[in-house]
Amino acid sequence: MDAVFEATIQVLLVFGPRRLTTTRVAERAGVSVGTLYQYFPNKQALFYALNERYLEALAERIECACLAQHGGPIETMIQALVDTYWKAKTERADVTRALYQSVAEIDNGPLIEAFGRRVDAATTAMFASSKTVVENLATVNLTLVTTIFGTVRSVFERNLRPAEGEAVRQELISMCVAYTAALGTPPAGTIVETSLASQERG
Amino acid sequence: MDAVFEATIQVLLVFGPRRLTTTRVAERAGVSVGTLYQYFPNKQALFYALNERYLEALAERIECACLAQHGGPIETMIQALVDTYWKAKTERADVTRALYQSVAEIDNGPLIEAFGRRVDAATTAMFASSKTVVENLATVNLTLVTTIFGTVRSVFERNLRPAEGEAVRQELISMCVAYTAALGTPPAGTIVETSLASQERG
Amino acid sequence: MDAVFEATIQVLLVFGPRRLTTTRVAERAGVSVGTLYQYFPNKQALFYALNERYLEALAERIECACLAQHGGPIETMIQALVDTYWKAKTERADVTRALYQSVAEIDNGPLIEAFGRRVDAATTAMFASSKTVVENLATVNLTLVTTIFGTVRSVFERNLRPAEGEAVRQELISMCVAYTAALGTPPAGTIVETSLASQERG
Amino acid sequence: MDAVFEATIQVLLVFGPRRLTTTRVAERAGVSVGTLYQYFPNKQALFYALNERYLEALAERIECACLAQHGGPIETMIQALVDTYWKAKTERADVTRALYQSVAEIDNGPLIEAFGRRVDAATTAMFASSKTVVENLATVNLTLVTTIFGTVRSVFERNLRPAEGEAVRQELISMCVAYTAALGTPPAGTIVETSLASQERG
DNA sequence: CATGAATGAGTGTTCATTCAT
DNA sequence: TATGAATGAACACTCATTCAT
Structure with missing residues (x-):
């Protein structure tokens, strides 16, 4: 099997x-x-099972890592999240690449969607346990998770060299940290306006 | 044709x-x-041409947008970059999805790689033209571009609802802005350490 | 084709x-x-077409033979009917046998049913044109047609020797003729009672 | 089993x-x-055994019915023969239909042939015991048996409605009786000529 | 003897590609 | 140059049969 x-x-x-x-x-x-x-009753079932199994293990791993960070500082949380996801995807890069290709065989959309929601739940709980209170946590969390997922995917897709990938990983952490740090203090006079603020008004 | x-x-x-x-x-x-x-001599050639054409147009569009921001403030640059890429991918979501699926037909890896490098060049030039001097621009730029590419992809992959996607888009801008803003002033006492610093030492 | x-x-x-x-x-x-x-879109369609074509040709042939006998004596009609059907089935015995086997591939039930009804119509019209008035023609006709069809089939199934088959063919004609001849004059004192009589009373 | x-x-x-x-x-x-x-050593053996068993039981049943009629009037014999065979085939129509389909699995030709000969023997003996002397009994008997077998088969194949089937059954008896009754007295002036007569001359 | 997981030859069907018109 | 019927290698999937337990 x-x-x-x-x-x-x-x-x-x-x-x-x-x-x-x-x-x-x-x-x-x-x-x-x-x-x-x-x-497996057919080829698609094989691919479905493969994806399911992989995402199940990944979800558990992330949930576990999130639980371990409960109550800690938000920076550590972010670092743990990125590191866990990154490591999981990188340690068996062949599997990661193979699964990216399996889209041709099955539409793993629903699986990915469910996986995303599950991770969202775990990370939201983690961030909620932080001493730092984050306004509009749902959106912030969604952004963090989506960004992290995507960046890893993009590193693979762009076929970045290991050193580049490593650099991006570290910078991604910085980026997420900077983002959460800046959440409370939106710099006056900027053109940029977070959706949080606009939504609060709207 | x-x-x-x-x-x-x-x-x-x-x-x-x-x-x-x-x-x-x-x-x-x-x-x-x-x-x-x-x-087209064969099926693969058709797909190759399709991807090539699409990425060529996209690259041009981004290059154009970058040029338009030369000399401006970094925040506007980021916003323009995200908006341009996001809009390009979103305005014909069907095409975007279709091209994501074409992996089954050809390995568009090299095309994506080349596309990434070309965008890197354009954005690096743009950021270099900014009044704000960014240390280790190559890495920062790579991170920004990779993150933006990936986040968009992830929004599609996770099949986020339009409102969610929109929120993520706005937050992504905030995130990138916060990241670049924080670059000059690394907060003392943080566990997190940017790859720039570590690499400079290493 | x-x-x-x-x-x-x-x-x-x-x-x-x-x-x-x-x-x-x-x-x-x-x-x-x-x-x-x-x-042919699939294997079954091939078999369906084969059966359809064969039965269509056979039906036409029988209809033609029936028309040629209109207005004639009933004995000649019967002989013509048996001879036509028998000849059609016998002249290409290989085809006949092959089609009997095609049941494994498709359920030709509906085709056979429709074919039977079509032949019924042709023979009924023929018998109705005879000078001899046949009471309860529908039933008599159904019996004649069914018997003739079946006997031929049975000769094939039993794999009777040519001479035997030929004998049965001739006797079948006698049988059918005797049957129609006896229709008007049911011999008194018989145990046997035709359904016609019983139905007329019932 | x-x-x-x-x-x-x-x-x-x-x-x-x-x-x-x-x-x-x-x-x-x-x-x-x-x-x-x-x-069963293989699938075919299963089907062979199934057919063999069925035909064995059927043959015995017919033989039994024939023996019971020994010495009786020919009309009763015919009625008994038709009724016995008809009932055997009809009382478990599903089995009958299933066996008709088993041609796909084995060529039950030899079995049917042997079965036919066995029934021929039984019915010939029966008819020979009748007070009515039948000229050319072998041919007459073959015709009767073949016709009866075939008509039943045809009723199934044509998927006649129960009422139609029943009517055909009764008429078949009339037909066979009329045939045997007419054997001794060939109607003068007919075009039709039994094979018996023609063979005797030829 | 009974079991049922494992086998792999065999089947229906598809589809990229060619080439005569 | 455009066409689309013809090709046949390749594939997903089935099922009669075996044999270790």
Whole structure:
């Protein structure tokens, strides 16, 4: 079973989503096609399960990391969040890349959506536990999570060199920290206006 | 020709990458398959051209927007950058989604890479023209661009509701502004340390 | 197209319904599988078309034969009917056998039903044109047609030797003639009672 | 064992010959596939046994019915023969239909042939015991049996409504009786000529 | 004996690509 | 140059059969 998932990733990386065949996956996993179809009713189910499993593990990991930061300072929270997500995506970059490709096989939209909401909940709870009171936490949290997710994705997509990726990771933390730090004190005279402020008026 | 590109996007959206066939694209474009193959030697070439064309237009648009901000305040630059990119991706969300799916057909990695570098150059030039001097501009710029690219992608991927997307867009601007504002004045006593500083020492 | 039908029959006879594959049919027909699928959307459609075409031709042939007998004596009508049907089924016994086997591929029930009704109509019209008035013509006709159809089928199914088949054919005519002849004069004192009589009373 | 046969029929009726699988049969019969293969070496053997068993039972039933009529009047014999066969086929119409479909799995030709010959023997003996002497009994008997077999089959195949089927059954008896009654007295001046006469001359 | 997971040859069907018209 | 019928390799999936437990 694990072998099948691993094989799927390998085939995805070596052959790409177009030339991934159930036969090839089975072969690589060291089982027969028939066996593959005893585990998964069809090809899509295999991909769905692969994504589900991956996102489940990732969600748990993030939830765990969030819980560990409860009550701490917001900067540490952000750093922990970025680091956890980044590490999870980076430590097995091949898996990450493979899963990005699996869009060709299934529409993992709903899975990603659910995953996002789940992480939102965990991080919101974490930030809410902070001593620093954040106004409009829902929006701020959504922004942080979406930004972090996206930046990691973009680092992969742009195929940044390791050093560049590392730099972006550290800067992302700074960015998020600066953002939350600035939340309470909007600098007067700026053109820029946060949605929080505008929404409060509107 | 344009009809073919448009048809490709439509078919991609309606049928998904798996059930996209050259015949269907040709049909939708109002030409015969044979004609399609006179324009493009094969299916991949069609997708390559589609992506290339799209990214070329997008790059130009961003370059243009950057040039317009030369010499201005950094906040306006950021706002312009985010707005331009966001608008480009949002105004034809269907195309954006379709192109995200085209990974199944071609590995657009190199195209995206090149596109990123080109945007980097344009934004770096823009930021360099600002009165505010930014230390370690390359890294800062890379972070900004990568973050902006990624966040937009993530908004699509997470399928955020329009209001949420809008909120994230505005907050992203705040975030980038706060980040650049904080660059000159690293708050003492923080755990967080920017990669710039650490790299300068390392 | 005709080649495909012919090939289907050949493959059906040589390999049987289980080992009939679209590839084999195409091969035998001298075309590629792809071409086969341009004529017929799927395997079942091929079989449906084959049956439809065959039954259509057969129905026309019978209708034609029936028309030719209009106004004649009933004995000649019966002989013509049996002979026409018998000849049609026998002259290409391979086709007949092949079609009997195609039940495995499609449920040709509706086709057969419609064919039967169509023949019923033709024969009823023919018998109605006879000088001999037949009471309860609908039932008599149904019996004649059903019996003739069935007997031919049974001769094939039982794999009777040619001489036996021929004998049965001739006797079947006698039987049908004797039946119609006896219709007007039910022999007194018989245990047997025709449904006509019983229905007339009931 | 009986459960397996019953299950086979059920699966045949519900899924049709194409989607009948050994696994499904085993499942329905409440045993494992392995067990199924201990009873029957392969799928064909199962079908062969099913047909054999059915035809054996049917033959016995007919033989029995024939014996019961020995020495009686020919009309009663015919009625008994038709009724016995008709009832056997009709009382479990589902089984009858299922067996008609099993042609896809095995060529039951030889079984049917043997069955026919066996019935021929039984009915010939019966008719021979009648007080009425039938000339050319072999041919007459073959005709009667073949006609009866076929008519029943045709009633199923044409999917006649119950009332129609019943009418045909009664008329079939009349027909056979009329046929045998007319055997001794060939009506002068008819075009029709029985094969008996023609063969005797030829 | 009974089980049912594992096997893999075989099948229906698709679709990128070609080429005669 | 445009066409679209023809091609056939490739694929997802099935199912009769085996055999370790």
